[in-house]
Amino acid sequence: MIKRPTEIIKKENFLSQEKSINIKENNFQELMNIYNIAMKKTVQYLNDIKTDVKRFYDYDMIDHITYRVKSPESIIKKMQKKDYELNYKELIENINDIAGVRVVCPLKTDIYRIRDIIYNIDDIKVIEDKDYISKPKKSGYMSYHLIICVPVEYEEKIIYIKVEIQIRTMAMDFWATLEHRMKYKSKNKYSEECSKEFIKFSKTLKTIDNKIEKLYEKQYGKNNVVVLKR
Ligand code: 0O2
Numbered sequence: 001m002i003k004r005p006t007e008i009i010k011k012e013n014f015l016s017q018e019k020s021i022n023i024k025e026n027n028f029q030e031l032m033n034i035y036n037i038a039m040k041k042t043v044q045y046l047n048d049i050k051t052d053v054k055r056f057y058d059y060d061m062i063d064h065i066t067y068r069v070k071s072p073e074s075i076i077k078k079m080q081k082k083d084y085e086l087n088y089k090e091l092i093e094n095i096n097d098i099a100g101v102r103v104v105c106p107l108k109t110d111i112y113r114i115r116d117i118i119y120n121i122d123d124i125k126v127i128e129d130k131d132y133i134s135k136p137k138k139s140g141y142m143s144y145h146l147i148i149c150v151p152v153e154y155e156e157k158i159i160y161i162k163v164e165i166q167i168r169t170m171a172m173d174f175w176a177t178l179e180h181r182m183k184y185k186s187k188n189k190y191s192e193e194c195s196k197e198f199i200k201f202s203k204t205l206k207t208i209d210n211k212i213e214k215l216y217e218k219q220y221g222k223n224n225v226v227v228l229k230r
Helices: 007-012 026-057 072-081 088-094 110-119 170-184 193-220
Strands: 064-069 099-105 125-131 144-154 157-169
Touching: 026 064, 026 099, 026 110, 026 157, 064 170, 072 088, 072 170, 088 099, 088 170, 099 110, 099 170, 110 125, 110 144, 110 157, 157 170
Parallel strands: 099 157
Antiparallel strands: 064 099, 125 144, 144 157
8 A cells, every 4th residue: 555654653653743853762763764765765766767878878967966864953953944843743744855865967958857757767756846947046056856755665565755856967066065065064154245156156157057068969969868767
């Protein structure tokens, strides 16, 4: 029987709905382990795609993949920031990026190809789709976000677990990594000047991404990687 993520707490009863989160208890660790399995499964799918495209088209459509399970402290911080009650139900229903996978590719068209391939994986359900490339965030942030549900075996049943996939070009990744570092990891306040400069950098990188795409096409011809049904 297929179950939705929130049913973990209702049916398996290892976490009660109103139970407050305690990041030190076994239930929390167990839940994080389940997210870890879903994340690793997603990475496996993506690595298979990378290998297949390389083998059939001799093309590196994915440059690299990174992944992480959000730290307990960041989860709590995010829940507090968004005013959610600190219980497991709120956590499972509202925090979509506990398991996060980032796919970095050379070209903008690769992003949309990877998205289409993910949509074509029978096992996976896409439940949210955000295109911050055709419509960048106010900060200048560009990336393609999908929230998917991945089936995981748990206590002899199949449950669906949410994983966030961020897909972006190397240029977008370069921008996002540095901006994130300056905004959140610096002791000093993120200044108005920084904010304005990063908006400009984002526009410049968008132009570079578009030019690289054209150059690639000129050099190698139109890349016709076919989206395979998996
Ligand atoms: P961290 O530290 O990367 O985990 P949601 O996550 O869905 O509750 P939201 O804002 O609707 O909230 O989601 P969205 O827009 O899809 O963004 C989620 C993630 O995208 C963020 O996670 C960041 O990783 C990244 N992101 C969004 N906006 C920016 C930005 O302006 N600059 C950078 N560098 N990254 C951004 P977290 O949990 O906020 O942070």
